[in-house]
Amino acid sequence: MTKILAVEDEPEIVLALRLVFERAGYEFISSSDGRAGLRLVHQEKPDLVLLDIGLPGMDGWTVLERIRDLADLPVLMLSAQGQEADKVRGLRAGADDYVTKPFTNNELLARAEALLRRAGRTAGPGPDWESGYDDGLVRIDHRARTVQITEQGGDRAVELTNTEFRLLNVLAKHAGAVLSARQLLTQAWDDPTGLGPERVKFAMLRLRRKLRWDNTNSPIKAVRGVGYRYDRPG
Ligand code: CA
Numbered sequence: 001m002t003k004i005l006a007v008e009d010e011p012e013i014v015l016a017l018r019l020v021f022e023r024a025g026y027e028f029i030s031s032s033d034g035r036a037g038l039r040l041v042h043q044e045k046p047d048l049v050l051l052d053i054g055l056p057g058m059d060g061w062t063v064l065e066r067i068r069d070l071a072d073l074p075v076l077m078l079s080a081q082g083q084e085a086d087k088v089r090g091l092r093a094g095a096d097d098y099v100t101k102p103f104t105n106n107e108l109l110a111r112a113e114a115l116l117r118r119a120g121r122t123a124g125p126g127p128d129w130e131s132g133y134d135d136g137l138v139r140i141d142h143r144a145r146t147v148q149i150t151e152q153g154g155d156r157a158v159e160l161t162n163t164e165f166r167l168l169n170v171l172a173k174h175a176g177a178v179l180s181a182r183q184l185l186t187q188a189w190d191d192p193t194g195l196g197p198e199r200v201k202f203a204m205l206r207l208r209r210k211l212r213w214d215n216t217n218s219p220i221k222a223v224r225g226v227g228y229r230y231d232r233p234g
Contacts, residue, residue, distance in 0.1 A: 001174070002116065005046035006030040007037030007063060008078065009055050013101070017050060020105045021112075022186045025173050034058030038066050041073075048116055049075045050108075051095070053086060061093060068094045074115040078103075133172050137219065137233045140169060149211055163188055164207045171220060171230035180227040204228060 004021045008014050009032045021028045029044055031037035034055045041049065049067060053060035060077065067075060077090040077098045087098045096115050099108055133140040139148040139155070147158045147168065160168065166188040170179065179187075181197035188203075189195060208218055219231045 001025070001027045001177070002048075003027045003029065003044060003046045004048050004050065004112070005037065005040055005044060006050040006052075007032075007034060007040075007055065007060070008050065008052040009033065010052075013052075013078075016105070017108075020109055022183075024109055024113075025170060025187055032056075034060065034063040037063055038070075041067055041070060045071075047073065047119070048112055049073060050078055050112070051075055052078045053083075053090075054080065061089070064090070064093050064095060074119045076108075076112055076115060133169070135172070135175070135232045138168070138172060140172065142169075151212070158210055160207070160210060162190070163203060164210065167203055167207055168211075171228065175230045175232045178223045178227045178229045184228065200228075 002025075004017075004026045006014055006017045006028070008017065008030065011032075014030050014032070018028050018030065029040060029046065031040050032055075035058050037049075037051075037055075038058075040046070051060050051063060051067075055063070064075060064077070067073070074096045075094070077086070077095040079086045079090070079098065079100055083100070087100075090098050096118075097111050099111060132142055137150050139150070140146075145165065147160055147165065148155045149158055167184065170184060170187045181200040184200050185195050185197075189199070204220065204222070208214070208220060211218075213220065219233060221229045221231060223229055
């Protein structure tokens, strides 16, 4: 799974970043100070770093410098409002992009994903992912928010709730990988707080029923004690 590291000392921003990136299917780790953040770059080898400038101890500039000594991984700087000069300094110092707080989730995610694509670090979703998904059995149109299933005798459109739609997307996006109930809750539910694995089980049953997949023909496999996996056909 593609791994995002945020080095940011404001807990509310870290929480917001976590939700955005986990929901989009990324692994998310964070550190609230520069030195520990650098250690995580070493140990965890993230695919992208979101780096705050104003940090306790070692500031973002120094962290950026040290990262550049270590690795050629994309760095997206986060900075306080009205610090236009920071942008020039950041880009000169080797940051790959720059976002000013407050940012919208969509803007940040789009910028981060553009950097990941440029660096060739996106795992999982293929080039077809942006416009839609099609593996011959399942066809998902993200813009129209529709799902079609190939069956004997032709294609059938399936009506899904928002949660079921996201659930199918998450599974297909990570085809071949087992996802735990917790990972599915984080990525497919609007508000995963307070929800248990039972919710995932029942949603999975509903989803499979709507897709008319039973135990013999379902590409969604339950892996006992671990989670669920979607297998692409063929
Ligand atoms: Ca800060």
